[in-house]
Amino acid sequence: MDMGKLRVGIIGCGAIALEKHLPALAKLSDKVELVAFCGRHEETIRKAADEYAPQAALYTDYLDMVKDANIDVIHICTPNVHHAPMAVAALEAGKHVMCEKPMAINAHEAKRMLDAAERTGKKLTIAYQNRFRKDSLLLKDACVRGDLGEIYVAKAHAVRRRGVPTWGVFMDKNLQGGGPLIDIGTHALDLTLWLMDNYEVESVTGVTHNKLREQNEANPFGPWEPEDFNVEESAFAFIKMKNGATIYLEAAWALNTLDEREAMTTLSGTRGGAEMRRNALTNTDELVFNGEMFGNLVETKLQTAAGIAYISPEEETIADREIGQWIDAIMLDTDPVVMPKQAYMVTRILEAIYESAETGKSVEMMED
Template structure:
């Protein structure tokens, strides 16, 4: 089997701490051959971590024209996702693009069309689908254990956790704040578990209320005068079959119920909840139903894994990268399909639009 040569565009934390370590574990299938960044020192750092003949590019277009590169991972700010992805696909590369897919639905649609036109693989890096609890819950949903899922809540709540590095607070580069950053994960996870992408309407609100409350932020204080994105967003999403999703997300909210990239599902046969055990610092997966005239709840003890026991425990990023590389080698669909990610982007765009117009957006 020939190995795939992978190039990484953007050499920040998400590239160096998520993509690269997981790719290096696939050394029987992958060679990491290049790093592209306008900051040459960051590209050199990536090449040094690989320790082979990895190339350095200060212009990503040079990487795209390199015939040795088969696959490109795009780990740049959101505003660059669409154009870089389309260019990479047109250059004959398979593409994994970091979330969110794009700033808006038009850009996302261009990415989908480019993938379909070129026949190259495209996926979006929604790694929370690859957590152990997510995989188990997906199996339960697919098996019909919950029955018809008609009510869901998508959770992305931090009590304080505003990212103060990079361009997270830059609306022009990111397209928004907490909603497009962490709300996108909770929404993607919920839609995927429900296997429902037919949206009827979206109603949303966004807030920037706590921009001056920065003293308790674990990532350090920010400049309130340059915090021009929302720290919170809330939405009611109605699906065409009558199902509904309530999305809550915030980088900073005065709430003790902290849950990020989690969901609550309610079906005709039973329900399921992803919860955060703050005392133990672990995630929990709880199923609920009725049995013999009684209400029953069942908690899966190791659904989220016990990675602290072994430093070589497989991570969600490991599983994400492995399925992606196999999808290319075996010519099959990746777990995160482009048109699924497109719907996520359409909903995010509709939430912002609904908040702006103070109205419900019809699909």
């Protein structure tokens, strides 16, 4: 064993681990070593271990795994309800933690994670991989430079015409905490807040719908059982910030619309605007800047900023960038790109949207 490498354990060996975390970690073999796998089904974890690290320890109980002194870092790739207990246990055991999004099933659980990280001094990050897309990084640079001026209006887009995930536990409210709002809306909201660099929320007003449960025949993932669809199929929110800026959030797995956009944002500032959008003609994602020049309205489209898939034609994938910066943050003792306080605010807003939808009233965001 190379003592110069970070020793990583994985909890949850489903699709997100196999498609994102493990391939990216495998490319960092000069910096990390996979030493443990944990999951409920021994056959699943053994299969993952055989492919990536045959000598790794196998666990079916995460409480046993976090006690393993041979582990420095733990990646949590499980249903949302398990995020907080697993992350807190790992942090308390002295491990750094990368947890899949969203941070937790509710704000109380997310706060437990935040407190555990601050108490233990261990690093905690949440896997909001859309920050690491090329278009997101370019737009962040533009925002930091001030190209858009003060960003006072934004829209967070996470809309599928039909795209209800019929596998796993996505439609199980007890395990996930909700539907598309907490599943894909969380990405769009995180991206928007990060680009605005504004986490000071005053109030939240939200509505949720479940009206299309019978319209299940055109779903690309196959039809769902209407009686199993016990989460919202769409959610919409108006978020007012303390400085007067506003965010409109739309999240849907199923919506009768032609404007499909996922993990995208529209920003309007005092000097210019920027929009992530889907070009239906070319079937590609675009980043378009807009503003005034020489007394005319202008648009500038970036040709190379595209793509939200994990597998890209480039040698370096989005996951490579995301996992790479996380490992470097641990090794160099710097802050990860996704700070837990930022992810905590995303969870607080999502919870407020659900609360507002249930009560029919706006939710004032109190000081934590």
